[in-house]
Amino acid sequence: MTASGIAESAVQAFAAGERQRFLQHNPRSVALAERARRSLFGGVPMHWMSDWSTPVPLFVERARGNRFHDVDGHDYLDFCLGDTGSMFGHSPAPIARAIAEQAGNGLTTMLPGEDAVVCGERLAARFGLPYWQVATTATDANRFVIRWARAITGRKVLLVFDGCYHGTVDDVMVRDRDGRTVHRPGLIGQARNLAKTSRAVPFNDLPALEAALAPGDVAAVLCEPAMTNIGMVLPEPGYLDALRRLTRQYGSLLIVDETHTISTGPGGCTRAWGLEPDFVTLGKPIAGGVPCSVYGCSAAMAEAMRIARAHAAEAPGGHGHSGMGTTLSANALAMHCMRANLEEVMTDAAYAHMHAQAARLAEGLRQVIGRHRLRWTVTELGARCEFQFCERPPRNGAEAEAAFHDSLQMALHLYLINRGILITPFHNMTLCCPDTTAADIDRLLATLDEGLGELLALPGARED
Known part of the structure; x- marks a missing residue:
């Protein structure tokens, strides 16, 4: 039984469709990935950049505030923000x-x-x-x-x-x-x-x-x-x-x-x-x-x-x-x-805005999780929040690791990417920056809600 309560067979079926969607809608990223493999180890400038949920790397053209644009012309809401490197937005x-x-x-x-x-x-x-x-x-x-x-x-x-x-x-x-x-x-x-x-x-x-x-x-x-x-x-x-x-x-x-x-x-x-x-x-x-x-x-x-x-x-x-x-x-x-x-x-006013938006996001995540009757938890730390596949907040690293369902996390991340939203890879963390708006948060919540609905509608998706 998985930590998340969602069957692996359903996750794999869900992810397969999302991988195909990405390949169809990102031809320039696919072409750049093929070209990059001839000169960059793993096709990326740092090998871990190939470990995201996408079937090939997503190539970025430009970024500003809490948004970035890829080489295929898609616009994204960014809740990853360089995993804190751009915590105050891209190019303030x-x-x-x-x-x-x-x-x-x-x-x-x-x-x-x-x-x-x-x-x-x-x-x-x-x-x-x-x-x-x-x-x-x-x-x-x-x-x-x-x-x-x-x-x-x-x-x-x-x-x-x-x-x-x-x-x-x-x-x-x-x-x-x-x-x-x-x-x-x-x-x-x-x-x-x-x-x-x-x-x-x-x-x-x-x-x-x-x-x-x-x-x-x-x-x-x-x-x-x-x-x-x-x-x-x-x-x-x-x-x-x-x-x-x-x-x-x-x-x-x-x-x-x-x-x-x-x-x-x-x-x-x-x-x-x-x-x-x-x-x-x-x-x-x-x-x-x-x-x-x-x-x-x-x-x-x-x-x-x-x-x-x-x-x-x-x-x-x-x-x-x-x-x-x-x-x-x-x-x-x-x-x-x-x-x-x-x-x-890095002003007091910037933090006040970031914290308010992150609190809105955390509460919204709890509501989405509750609507789908999932036994997951949400943790907050200032401008940062995360949903984890466990019923109670973990006390230590071993408990947090035991809650991992890597394939589910990757599938959900890819679903969001395919609809123009990025969250932090390798776990389910989000950041709000001074440019993040309530509308941006509502869009993330609505998209995640839809994705969970599609996943849980698959035959045998629930393990409980």
Whole structure:
């Protein structure tokens, strides 16, 4: 029996018709996919771009606000928004202007400008952490902070939560299996045993957390304040307070990754929930869609970093070789765009609109699910919401994963794409941006309602 309560045979029949419809209505995408296979591995610039629900990749021509257009002339409502990379819409006017302004004034120099100072000041005011550094991706920011944490504490072990996602940092590619840390399934080309220096425990499980911290060898806990990439998992009341207390008790640092949870507000969960991390990391939307990431730290961590760097510099040939930083990090274009984003795009007013629209969408999803008598749940986190194929909100990554019905999710996504609506792939998450309207939400709800009606009308579709 499937987690969703919908028979696999019905899902396959439903999906087959949608695949045929896509191929018929997207001849230019089909032709570009065939051409791309001759020069791009898998026919796409990043191999995971071929893992969407479409039978061939959907090729985009242009995007603006909460809409994009494909090469076949179709217009789409976008509730994926680059999986948070364009959380405030595609090409917001202040970002487009900032790109044009900087284009003639140099793109990268390896030197700071006033934009960097302003960005540091504004980040400190938003998150309550006084010191900041800039990288290019959230993966980089997380990798660098892990290095700092190990240098500061003198410990090697990183603790993460089962089912976590923190970019492509090697150290986080682990899972918990019956209390044992193992490599994440599907991991390619990993040459070392990650379980020697990484430890995974279930989210929302305080006894497991304390047991993992108790040996006193954990440099840091790296976490999202709410899990977002294995299906949304919210923290239970008091859990994050206990996490902070236990990390302090056992001498471990706390790193909060806000890359997705920035949907909660201008200062993420860190500010909205009064968290007190040692470090915060954030990538994706921070520069309005231009590649950029940041990490911030407390005054105590800044002093510890200074001492660690000084000690490293004393080693023969050690000066300037921290192993952190890339040539294009904090380039002039990214800094100018981040400044515009922080000053003009990531505003309180923008968040108020996004949150109101997301709440409307979440309530509408509950009504659609109820109308079709499905035992699914809807989870909200600021501008983000998700429907999951389970009766109760999952408590941890394993429960969220157990609710997966991959073929059903892919079929529903393809049904929406065929009717001009995109939601986040690989799970059922949506984002609302400042351009999202009530009419856009109503269209998504009506289309999903129709799709579920068609699916459930197939013979033997319901398993219960």
